Amino acid sequence: MRQQTTDEAATTPAVLAAAFLANHSIEEIRAKEVGLTEHSVNLGAYAGDRQVGAAQVQDRGLRVPGGALVRVAGLTSVAVAPDHRRRGVLTKIMRAVLPRSGQAVSALWASESAIYGRYGYGVASEITHFTVPTKVPFRVGVDADPTVVRELPREEAMPVVRGLYERFAETTVGPLTRIDGNWDYHFYDSARVQAGRTPLRFAVHPDGYAVYRAQPKWTDNGPGGTLFVHEFIANTPQAVTGLWRYLLDIDLVTTVEYEGSGDDPLTLLLPDSRIALRKRFHALHIRLTDLERALPLRGYLAPVDVVVEVADAFCPWNTGRWHLVANGGQMTVASTEAAPDLELDVRDLGAAYLGGIRLSTLAAAGLVREHTVGAAAALSNAMLAEREPSCREVF
Ligand SMILES: CC(=O)SCCNC(=O)CCNC(=O)[C@H](O)C(C)(C)COP(=O)(O)OP(=O)(O)OC[C@H]1O[C@@H](n2cnc3c(N)ncnc32)[C@H](O)[C@@H]1OP(=O)(O)O
Numbered sequence: 001m002r003q004q005t006t007d008e009a010a011t012t013p014a015v016l017a018a019a020f021l022a023n024h025s026i027e028e029i030r031a032k033e034v035g036l037t038e039h040s041v042n043l044g045a046y047a048g049d050r051q052v053g054a055a056q057v058q059d060r061g062l063r064v065p066g067g068a069l070v071r072v073a074g075l076t077s078v079a080v081a082p083d084h085r086r087r088g089v090l091t092k093i094m095r096a097v098l099p100r101s102g103q104a105v106s107a108l109w110a111s112e113s114a115i116y117g118r119y120g121y122g123v124a125s126e127i128t129h130f131t132v133p134t135k136v137p138f139r140v141g142v143d144a145d146p147t148v149v150r151e152l153p154r155e156e157a158m159p160v161v162r163g164l165y166e167r168f169a170e171t172t173v174g175p176l177t178r179i180d181g182n183w184d185y186h187f188y189d190s191a192r193v194q195a196g197r198t199p200l201r202f203a204v205h206p207d208g209y210a211v212y213r214a215q216p217k218w219t220d221n222g223p224g225g226t227l228f229v230h231e232f233i234a235n236t237p238q239a240v241t242g243l244w245r246y247l248l249d250i251d252l253v254t255t256v257e258y259e260g261s262g263d264d265p266l267t268l269l270l271p272d273s274r275i276a277l278r279k280r281f282h283a284l285h286i287r288l289t290d291l292e293r294a295l296p297l298r299g300y301l302a303p304v305d306v307v308v309e310v311a312d313a314f315c316p317w318n319t320g321r322w323h324l325v326a327n328g329g330q331m332t333v334a335s336t337e338a339a340p341d342l343e344l345d346v347r348d349l350g351a352a353y354l355g356g357i358r359l360s361t362l363a364a365a366g367l368v369r370e371h372t373v374g375a376a377a378a379l380s381n382a383m384l385a386e387r388e389p390s391c392r393e394v395f
Contacts, residue, residue: 001045001053001092009042012054012077019054019079020111024192032188033077035181043096045080045089052084055093058395061177062107063169065355065385066299066329073097073106073289074176076395094119100317104293105353107176108285109394116285120314122351124286125174125389130258130266131277134227134248139271144241146249149205157202158183161209161233168208168233173354174261174284174389186231186393187211200230203246208232208239210246214253225253231392232258240265261388262356284391286350291318292333298353300326304382306375309340310349318346326382341375344368355385 004012013029016022022029036058045053058074075097080089098106098119110116113123138144152160162183169175178186189200197215210232216225227250234240244266247256260266262280267273288294291310304326312318323336344359348368351357359380362368370376 001043001096003096004042004044006038006042008044008051009037011051012037012042012044012056012079015051015054015081016077016079018081028190028192031190032185033181035179035184037181039179039181043093045084045092047084052081053089053093054079055097057097058182059103060107060182060395062105063171063173063175064298064353065173065301065383067171068297068299069177070105070294070297071103072176073103074395075106075108078108090115094314098287098289098315100290100315102289104288104290104297106287106289108287110282110285113282116287117347118314119287120289120312120318120346120350121285121287122347122349122353123282123284123357124351124354125283125356125391126262126280127259127283127392128262128264129279129281130256130260130264132248132256132258132266132270132275134250134253134256136248136270136275138241138245138269142241142269144245144269145238146242146246149203149242149246152202152204154187154200154202157204157209158187160204161202161211164204164207164209164235165233167235171235172390173356173385173387174391176391176393176395178393182393182395185395197228203243205234205239205242205246207236208234208243210243212247214250216252223252223254226255226257227253229256229258232260237265241269244269259392261390261392263388284354284389286353288318288346288350288353289315291322291346291349292335294353295324295333295349296331298331298355299329300331300382301329301355301384301386302378302382303327304378306341306372306379307336307338308349308379309343310346311344312346315346324379331382339371341372342368342370342379352380352383354389354391355383356389359383 060074363376
């Protein structure tokens with residue numbers, strides 16, 4: 001296992017293609033990643049001269065409850081060659097990704113939820129997939145002005161979109177900072193990605209934007225296409241209503257598919273929230289690599305004074321009893337010998353870190369064990385965020 005030079009990372013796309021069962025060319029994987037390789041830590045696992053494993057660590061900023069921007073080790077492109085699996089390669093990769101001296105927090109999207117709990121990651125946010133019929137009216141009293149929305153060509157839209165995203169990411173828990181390579185990756189467009197749908201289209205409002213593609217379809221009853229929203233960013237209620245009215249009134253499509261937060265305002269605009277079908281999926285996973293540094297980086301909604309006993313099989317420096325005291329929104333963390341009020345695994349603190357998952361729910365499932373009545377609720381309330389985290393960029 002070693003950190004690769006940019007030249008050595010040239011063999012990584014082949015490992016990714018094999019591991020992810022890609023039906024597209026290695027050149028296309030390279031084209032999508034090109035802006036990221038130079039700005040990331042690229043890890044390679046080798047069997048002799050042959051590269052059999054890969055992982056990339058991106059330096060990303062993540063807005064956390066309380067408003068701070070926390071630098072996180074964004075883990076992605078984890079791949080082990082099919083003929084080298086279940087021999088401990090991933091575990092070696094994770095040892096390199098989670099050193100005590102690294103970022104205090106790590107984040108990832110998992111291809112399979114079962115993989116990363118053993119390394120201390122908890123599911124810290126979920127996305128909701130909405131399916132909404134078009135042309136549905138808004139409920140009485142919703143004021144929407146779609147006439148200020150303009151469709152812009154990609155080149156013209158991008159600088160505006162980037163400014164609007166940065167504004168959103170300054171005030172919202174969950175979005176990640178993006179360098180050029182992240183933008184290129186997230187908005188990568190090719191005939192293969194399109195798969196019969198249109199290229200990405202850019203609908204821009206003064207305070208937000210919707211990037212989408214459409215899949216035309218003709219039925220015996222007429223047009224029955226689908227609109228897929230790739231990214232929806234709104235900085236004001238006017239942008240929420242104006243952009244949704246615009247999208248829901250686009251001709252020749254009958255359905256909109258969209259992924260938002262669980263508390264997304266979309267359903268509140270509709271005359272009956274059941275018009276939008278909803279499914280929930282896991283989103284950003286968070287790992288507190290060094291909890292003593294990580295917990296004070298975020299803010300706290302309520303005062304709390306508890307001793308937690310933390311188990312961390314992978315990063316043993318987190319294991320032990322910690323006295324957590326939050327006052328005035330700030331938390332101090334100190335090692336202690338005092339009897340614990342709560343017992344939990346480090347992945348539960350990761351799950352609660354963005355304020356979208358309640359520790360009391362984890363306690364109800366028996367994952368967090370309470371020794372002092374009320375301690376789970378107290379820490380749970382302190383760690384909540386005002387809104388659900390908004391993590392929708394799969395990186
Ligand atoms: C952040 C991201 O990039 S997510 C993308 C992850 N990559 C993929 O899904 C691509 C396809 N899969 C792969 O490349 C590999 O199977 C990997 C990376 C998931 C696992 O790599 P391996 O080298 O086989 O894992 P390794 O041998 O180190 O296994 C470590 C432990 O995890 C378990 N494990 C590994 N993969 C999985 C899985 N998919 N589901 C459940 N458990 C798993 C192993 O059983 C082992 O458990 P143990 O410690 O109890 O024995």
